[in-house]
Amino acid sequence: MSGPEPDPYGRIAYRGLIAWPERLQREAPLLQRVLAGAPSPRALDLGCGSGEHTRFLTGLGFEVTGVDVSASQLDAARELDPQGSYVEAGLTDLAGAIPGGQGAAICVGNTLPHLCEEAEVRAFFSALAGGLAPGAPFLLQLLNYDRILARGERTFPVVLRPGEGEGGETVFLRLMTHHGGGRLTFTPAHLRYRPGAEPPLELIAAHDVAIRGWCRVEVEALLREAGFTVEETLGTMTGEPWGPASSDLVVVARRA
Numbered sequence: 001m002s003g004p005e006p007d008p009y010g011r012i013a014y015r016g017l018i019a020w021p022e023r024l025q026r027e028a029p030l031l032q033r034v035l036a037g038a039p040s041p042r043a044l045d046l047g048c049g050s051g052e053h054t055r056f057l058t059g060l061g062f063e064v065t066g067v068d069v070s071a072s073q074l075d076a077a078r079e080l081d082p083q084g085s086y087v088e089a090g091l092t093d094l095a096g097a098i099p100g101g102q103g104a105a106i107c108v109g110n111t112l113p114h115l116c117e118e119a120e121v122r123a124f125f126s127a128l129a130g131g132l133a134p135g136a137p138f139l140l141q142l143l144n145y146d147r148i149l150a151r152g153e154r155t156f157p158v159v160l161r162p163g164e165g166e167g168g169e170t171v172f173l174r175l176m177t178h179h180g181g182g183r184l185t186f187t188p189a190h191l192r193y194r195p196g197a198e199p200p201l202e203l204i205a206a207h208d209v210a211i212r213g214w215c216r217v218e219v220e221a222l223l224r225e226a227g228f229t230v231e232e233t234l235g236t237m238t239g240e241p242w243g244p245a246s247s248d249l250v251v252v253a254r255r256a
Contacts, residue, residue, distance in 0.1 A: 019161075020052050027237040031106070031139070032060065034252050039133045040103030046091060046128075047111030051077030054084060057106070065098060067091075092120050094127035101133050108141040108237070113211040116183065118222070121214070125226035132255040138228060140251045141237055145182065145213030146244055152178060160193075168194035171201070182213040216242065216249055228253040 031053075035043070041063050045054040048066030050073055057064045058081075068074050069090040077086050089097035091107075092115065105128060115121050128138065147153070159172035171191040176184045189206035220230050230253050235246025242249065 018052075018159075024052065024056050027108075028056070030234075030237055030239050030250075031056070034137050034139050035060070035062070035104045035106075037135070038062075038103035038137060039135045040101060042102045042104075044098060044102050044105040044128075044131070046094075046105060046107040047109060047114075048077060048086065049073045049109065051081050051084060051086065053106060053108060054086075055081055058084070062104070065102075067094070067097065091115060091124040092127070094124065094131060098131050100131050102131050102136060103133055104137050105132060106139045106141075108139070110142045112140065112142045112214060112219070113145070113184075113186075114209065116210055116212040118218075121222050122226065125222055125228070129227045129255055134255055136255045138223075138253045138255065140219070140223075140253065142214065142219075142249050144235065144242075144244075144246045144249045146215045146249070147246065148176070149178070149182060149213050149215070150244070154178070163192060163194075168192050168197070182215070184211050184213055185209070186211045214249075216251075219249065219251060223251065223253050227256050229256050 041061060043057055043062040043064045045057060045064055045066045048054045048068045051066050054064045054066035054077065064085065066074070066077055066084065066086045067089050068086070069088065071088055074086045074088055077084065087097050091111070112121070115124060132138065154176050156174045161170040161172070163169050171193050173189040173191060175187040175189070177187070178184055186209045187206060190204040192202045192204055194200055216233060220233070223230055230251060232252040233242045234240060234250040234252070235242040236248050237250055240246070
């Protein structure tokens with residue numbers, strides 16, 4: 001019997017499923033505003049994936065370290081940014097992976113829900129607080145699980161992107177199965193759509209990931225417990241106020 005797949009994120013080319021230039025353009029004003037008061041130019045991109053935010057922050061003048069648990073995602077980041085600084089580590093392993101005195105940190109892209117236990121989130125926030133300089137900002141973004149759990153939502157809008165290689169279109173499908181207590185199985189799937197071909201829709205890759213839907217009150221309480229001051233809670237990365245129906249939960253906190 002085979003064991004758990006060591007790096008399930010290597011099966012789907014996430015970078016090609018997101019319109020990155022448009023996304024970074026939308027998020028730039030908030031990122032620049034939050035990070036403007038960083039006490040040092042050193043910054044962390046936690047759950048950096050293929051490094052798009054890492055490179056964006058580098059372009060703003062920060063000395064950025066991208067951190068991710070996925071070796072395949074970091075390989076993609078290093079291929080695009082050979083001079084960049086990338087560390088393979090999980091969120092709960094920060095204490096031994098990053099030097100102290102960091103001036104800022106971001107954790108975006110729904111990374112936090114991959115920690116399924118309160119003890120794991122406590123370990124992450126505590127280690128991060130220990131690695132940040134006093135007054136350093138921390139921007140955390142995840143999906144709005146207050147809405148997702150309350151409504152029992154099971155899917156997200158289908159993403160269609162131009163295909164590569166054999167043509168057609170790339171289809172990105174994301175499903176969720178609810179298990180109670182905020183626990184979900186997240187199933188992202190990459191398909192190729194070629195009208196007129198046989199079959200017209202082909203599954204390229206899919207995998208299951210256990211996640212935990214963390215709600216606003218839980219996230220804010222755990223941040224405060226770790227020594228952060230919560231300064232703002234927003235509903236999108238473009239700065240709209242948070243509400244129960246918001247798309248995201250975006251928390252701007254600061255190392256006390």
